[in-house]
Amino acid sequence: MLGNYxxxxxxxxxxxxxxxxxxxxxxxxxxxxxxxxxxxxxxxEYCEYGLLATGMTLVILSGxxxxxVSSVLGFSATLFALLTIGYGWGIAPAVAAVVVCGLVAGxxxxxxxxxxxxxxxxxxxAMMTAARGAAKLVSGGIKVQPAAQxxxxxxxxxxxxxxxxxxxxxxxxxxxxxxxFLICILIMAVIVKKSSYGRKLYAIGGxxxxxxxxxxPVARVKLQTYAxxxxxxxxxxxxxxxxxxxxxxxxxxxxxxxxxxATVIGGTALTGGRGGMxxxxxxxxxxxxxxxxxxxxxxxxxRRMIIQAVIIVVxxxxxxxxxx
Amino acid sequence: xxxxxxxxPVLALVLAGCQAKKAASPPDGKPRTEAGKKYVxxxxxxxRGEPWRVQMDxxxxxxxxxxxxxxxxxxxxxxxxxxQQSHVREFIQQKVDxxxxxxKEARPLTKPVAEAYDAGIPVIVxxxxxxxxxYTCFIGADNVKIGREAGKYLVELLGGxxxxxxxxxxxxxxxxxERHNGxxxxxxxxxxxxxxxxxxxxxxxxxxxxxxxxxxxxxKIDAVYAxxxxxxxxxxxxxxxxxxxxxxxxxxxxxxxxxxxxVRYVKDGLLTATFQYPTGGKxxxxxxxxxxxxxxxxxxxxxxxxxxxxxxxxxxxxEL
Numbered sequence: 001m002l003g004n005y006x007x008x009x010x011x012x013x014x015x016x017x018x019x020x021x022x023x024x025x026x027x028x029x030x031x032x033x034x035x036x037x038x039x040x041x042x043x044x045e046y047c048e049y050g051l052l053a054t055g056m057t058l059v060i061l062s063g064x065x066x067x068x069v070s071s072v073l074g075f076s077a078t079l080f081a082l083l084t085i086g087y088g089w090g091i092a093p094a095v096a097a098v099v100v101c102g103l104v105a106g107x108x109x110x111x112x113x114x115x116x117x118x119x120x121x122x123x124x125x126a127m128m129t130a131a132r133g134a135a136k137l138v139s140g141g142i143k144v145q146p147a148a149q150x151x152x153x154x155x156x157x158x159x160x161x162x163x164x165x166x167x168x169x170x171x172x173x174x175x176x177x178x179x180x181f182l183i184c185i186l187i188m189a190v191i192v193k194k195s196s197y198g199r200k201l202y203a204i205g206g207x208x209x210x211x212x213x214x215x216x217p218v219a220r221v222k223l224q225t226y227a228x229x230x231x232x233x234x235x236x237x238x239x240x241x242x243x244x245x246x247x248x249x250x251x252x253x254x255x256x257x258x259x260x261x262a263t264v265i266g267g268t269a270l271t272g273g274r275g276g277m278x279x280x281x282x283x284x285x286x287x288x289x290x291x292x293x294x295x296x297x298x299x300x301x302x303r304r305m306i307i308q309a310v311i312i313v314v315x316x317x318x319x320x321x322x323x324x
Numbered sequence: 325x326x327x328x329x330x331x332x333p334v335l336a337l338v339l340a341g342c343q344a345k346k347a348a349s350p351p352d353g354k355p356r357t358e359a360g361k362k363y364v365x366x367x368x369x370x371x372r373g374e375p376w377r378v379q380m381d382x383x384x385x386x387x388x389x390x391x392x393x394x395x396x397x398x399x400x401x402x403x404x405x406x407x408q409q410s411h412v413r414e415f416i417q418q419k420v421d422x423x424x425x426x427x428k429e430a431r432p433l434t435k436p437v438a439e440a441y442d443a444g445i446p447v448i449v450x451x452x453x454x455x456x457x458x459y460t461c462f463i464g465a466d467n468v469k470i471g472r473e474a475g476k477y478l479v480e481l482l483g484g485x486x487x488x489x490x491x492x493x494x495x496x497x498x499x500x501x502e503r504h505n506g507x508x509x510x511x512x513x514x515x516x517x518x519x520x521x522x523x524x525x526x527x528x529x530x531x532x533x534x535x536x537x538x539x540x541x542x543x544k545i546d547a548v549y550a551x552x553x554x555x556x557x558x559x560x561x562x563x564x565x566x567x568x569x570x571x572x573x574x575x576x577x578x579x580x581x582x583x584x585x586x587v588r589y590v591k592d593g594l595l596t597a598t599f600q601y602p603t604g605g606k607x608x609x610x611x612x613x614x615x616x617x618x619x620x621x622x623x624x625x626x627x628x629x630x631x632x633x634x635x636x637x638x639x640x641x642x643e644l
């Protein structure tokens with residue numbers, strides 16, 4: 001597919017230019033951008049956005065949007081920290097509880113959007129506000145960390161799991177958090193491409209009325225889609241908690257915009273029905289590389305924001321061209 | 325269209341390149357030992373969206389100007405801890421001579437800063453602490469003290485009794501909690517009552533809105549204690565908009581005292597007083613200089629505060 005190549009070519013160009021515009025290490029004189037460490041860091045630093053974008057792609061393919069992922073991330077990070085640090089839960093039950101909460105948040109989104117026919121933008125906007133409030137509520141308005149409350153069981157340190165998730169696995173060089181993101185997006189890529197769920201998703205996004213008439217259970221597919229999206233947001237929340245070593249009720253603020261941007265830059269149409277998971281992977285990588293290059297070179301925020309804006313506009317322009 | 329897809333990253337990188345030439349050229353291949361020592365300092369700011377933090381960068385820039393051998397690389401984490409973690413990692417890879425960091429959050433940055441410290445790079449931590457002791461020097465002001473001074477000042481100003489409004493900063497943040505706790509210490513034992521309070525998250529529009537509620541609920545308000553100057557200013561505007569002239573009778577107290585913000589408001593007679601929350605930017609550069617010279621520095625440097633009132637504003641405030 002031409003669209004695929006287009007994304008890959010853009011990514012390659014970004015990469016090549018990154019090789020040229022890079023500061024060098026002051027002792028060895030080697031370009032920092034090209035170091036293996038930096039390359040792995042790029043993936044690691046973007047894996048939360050990547051997880052959000054994975055879910056976001058599903059929702060956008062169905063013709064919807066999910067603004068609540070940022071807050072679900074914040075809520076999940078807070079809850080995960082609270083369960084493990086505050087109540088001394090094991091990692092497995094804590095992960096399960098957080099994922100279930102994510103699914104519930106997504107189901108609520110789905111019910112509002114599919115059954116009550118509230119526009120997804122509005123329904124998930126409400127969830128965005130509610131989940132952020134819930135995050136502050138469960139934590140009592142503080143950041144959850146060891147010794148934040150006198151009655152916290154594990155007061156000395158955060159669980160070993162936090163460090164494990166964010167420390168490179170020897171031999172592979174990647175952090176489990178990064179691997180989690182890659183596994184999630186690859187599995188979803190296969191599901192979206194091969195399964196009947198994927199086909200229904202495209203059908204609904206392409207023409208919801210036609211899909212309904214063709215006997216596709218639109219509401220159920222949408223429910224599944226929003227649930228999956230929030231579940232990935234919950235996973236991103238767990239990653240965020242491990243990375244920050246803290247459960248921050250404010251975590252993830254405005255991340256939904258980056259997730260949408262990565263999806264759109266990859267080439268998935270906001271109108272639904274066109275695009276795919278591998279596009280999003282490319283979109284995430286393009287965003288991650290550009291950010292890293294700008295950061296490595298200490299580009300000031302003013303320029304950086306303008307550059308990012310230009311990239312988003314152009315990505316949308318390219319998308320529109322393809323439709324014709 | 326494919327050209328466009330190519331053009332954007334090119335444009336991005338050309339822009340980036342221009343910047344890189346300006347800011348990052350000294351590290352390019354020139355070893356430190358070459359004629360006249362050149363030093364590169366990495367500065368990671370957590371959020372340049374806040375005027376106080378822009379002031380910190382400005383203070384650092386000004387102080388560094390006096391030392392032409394210093395090049396400071398400014399990075400802005402846009403209020404994201406993960407971005408700040410990568411700043412530190414990038415500085416380590418680049419082998420800068422010193423890192424100055426004003427962390428968004430203690431715990432997330434403890435590990436990266438420790439890595440830099442272990443790699444032999446001096447790290448100056450500004451304003452917000454990190455955990456443990458793997459950093460070279462912490463420079464910060466004392467929010468509890470500032471809150472306490474504000475409380476004591478208000479007790480004196482109101483003659484020991486009155487009904488006041490407290491417009492808080494983001495209460496999930498330590499400065500918000502400390503400015504509140506200090507203030508409570510300051511007014512302890514007096515007959516000052518907080519009749520209305522709200523978490524304004526440091527934001528002026530929020531403060532304005534909350535103050536409107538307070539004004540409509542309470543016919544008598546003696547003073548407003550705001551956790552930052554923009555909130556105090558928002559409260560002032562709310563009182564003025566009410567149209568009963570209450571902005572002239574209510575005393576508005578703020579914190580931070582930035583030159584173009586709180587200090588100007590006091591000069592213009594909008595605020596009764598503002599308490600400086602110093603950025604420590606100048607002290608950070610002085611400390612880096614000492615470290616590079618091989619002198620030992622204190623592990624913790626606590627900055628004082630200054631009060632600016634109508635009487636003292638012209639002379640640069642009064643040290644407390």
